[in-house]
Amino acid sequence: MTITPGRVATLHYRLSDADGRTLDDSRARQQPLSYLHGHGNLFAALEAHLADAAPGAQMRVTLSPAQSYGERDEALVSETARSAFPVDQPLQAGARFQAQGPEGPHTVTVIAAGADSVTVDANHPLAGQTLSYEIEILEVREATRAERVKGHPLPPGTSHTEVEDRKQV
Known part of the structure; x- marks a missing residue:
């Protein structure tokens, strides 16, 4: 199964700046990232690079400031x-x-x-920086109905009725 809109992808990443300094590392934290593809959960340029990737794929993606947090203002x-x-x-x-x-x-x-x-x-701390991601795709699955309603992955076992009930509160 590959990454397409409406699917949840789970990945490990290492984020570094233009000098190669590690800014974040999901593997070091032992906390992979899951996101719902096509719902704006990641930078558009990063999502475009992840499209059609399958579990086991590894890639390096470099984003300009315009593709990430913008230039410093x-x-x-x-x-x-x-x-x-x-x-x-x-x-x-x-x-x-x-x-x-x-x-x-x-x-x-x-x-x-x-x-x-x-x-x-008030600039984002990473504004004006070129960012590089080293990524490994771990898993791709269909999103649940509840995840499609919310627009992002939910903890395992969350049903669509729980999501809809919370919206009423």
């Missing part, structure tokens, strides 16, 4: 009042917080913190 770096952050939490460079923006909640990273203001970056 310096307009997303801003200074914010210190009072906008929790008083009881120390602020250090690299700390991440949820912020509310015009398009909904997003994560910001603290760049610098002073007594009265904090400089934050």
Whole structure:
């Protein structure tokens, strides 16, 4: 069976940057990734490379910033009042917080913190980077009705009625 829309694929991957530094490794975490192909669960360019692959296939896929998290946008770096952050939490460079923006909640990273203001970056941490994936396809199966309803893989044994019941709550 090959990867086509409406099928769940399970894979191991190693994500690295342009310098070859490992950013994430599903095998090291012993946690393969499962996704529902054709439902926008992965970057479109990555899904295109995975299409028609079968279990056992191995590939290396390189994505440009435009194909992944986009280019860095310096307009997303801003200074914010210190009072906008929790008083009881120390602020250090690299700390991440949820912020509310015009398009909904997003994560910001603290760049610098002073007594009265904090400089934050709302770019994704991988924005502007070329990313390489080393992938091994482990399994491909038909999605269940419940998975097609939800648009992503569900834990084994989840029935479509449980999914529909939760939507009512």
